Amino acid sequence: QVQLQESGPGLVKPSETLSLTCTVSGFSINGGYYWGWIRQPPGKGLEWIGCIYHSGTTYHNPSLKSRVTISVDTYKNHLSLMLTSVTAADTAVYYCARFGYSDSFFDYWGQGALVTVSS
Amino acid sequence: EIVMTQSPATLSVSPGERATLSCRASQSVSSNFAWYQQKPGQAPRLLIYGASTRATGIPARFNGSGSGTEFTLTISSLQSEDFAVYYCQQYNNWPPLTFGGGTKVEIK
Numbered sequence: 001q002v003q004l005q006e007s008g009p010g011l012v013k014p015s016e017t018l019s020l021t022c023t024v025s026g027f028s029i030n031g032g033y034y035w036g037w038i039r040q041p042p043g044k045g046l047e048w049i050g051c052i053y054h055s056g057t058t059y060h061n062p063s064l065k066s067r068v069t070i071s072v073d074t075y076k077n078h079l080s081l082m083l084t085s086v087t088a089a090d091t092a093v094y095y096c097a098r099f100g101y102s103d104s105f106f107d108y109w110g111q112g113a114l115v116t117v118s119s
Numbered sequence: 120e121i122v123m124t125q126s127p128a129t130l131s132v133s134p135g136e137r138a139t140l141s142c143r144a145s146q147s148v149s150s151n152f153a154w155y156q157q158k159p160g161q162a163p164r165l166l167i168y169g170a171s172t173r174a175t176g177i178p179a180r181f182n183g184s185g186s187g188t189e190f191t192l193t194i195s196s197l198q199s200e201d202f203a204v205y206y207c208q209q210y211n212n213w214p215p216l217t218f219g220g221g222t223k224v225e226i227k
Contacts, residue, residue, distance in 0.1 A: 036216075045206065045218060045219070045220045045221050046163065046206055046208075046218040046221075047218070048213075048214075048215050048216040048217065048218070050214075051216075059213070059214040060214065061214060061215040062120075062214070062215065063215070095162055095163075097162075099210075099216075103151070103168065103169070103210065104151075104210035104213060104216060105153035105165060105168040105208065105210055106153075106155070106163070106165060106208075107165050107168075107174070109162035109163060109164075110162065111161075111162055112162050
């Protein structure tokens with residue numbers, strides 16, 4: 001059974017860097033899927049942040065410009081997200097999720113991690 | 120970027136009735152299209168992919184249709200557990216992967 005679990009600080013100060021980890025169990029990150037990050041501001045819709053393939057190939061949402069870094073550790077079977085220069089607009093629940101290489105819908109999701117940007 | 124527009128924003132339906140949700144893409148996404156259900160405090164759950172294929176374990180009352188730019192999710196007889204927010208997503212042309220703004224299905 002594929003399970004994903006996000007972890008990281010729940011509070012980040014403005015202008016600092018948000019860092020989250022997603023630990024995958026029940027499936028190898030090398031297993032031919034993309035692993036992505038999606039966020040949801042309180043009371044709002046879903047926004048795709050970016051993704052990574054086990055080879056290290058990454059894609060990100062142009063709306064976030066160059067603030068996003070996504071990496072993968074195949075030995076620990078986890079992926080990480082860093083978002084720099086955060087503002088209150090980055091306050092959201094952050095989800096990690098798996099999606100297919102050719103059919104890119106999200107079939108497994110983590111429970112989500114609320115990150116609040118505040119001084 | 121492909122923009123996904125869902126309508127209506129809120130749908131009030133009585134239990135047992137049919138609900139019809141719509142999603143429009145700003146350009147053709149073929150059948151590379153999915154629907155998700157999200158309940159309060161939970162992650163989204165995949166309902167439909169390929170525009171019309173139910174995901175594993177999804178009841179037959181959920182039906183997806185459409186292709187190109189117009190898509191519909193029909194819930195044939197609403198059960199209490201179906202009251203939630205529904206999102207559409209295209210995966211035909213990315214990055215970025217894009218979602219619609221959501222339709223909240225509430226009890227009438």
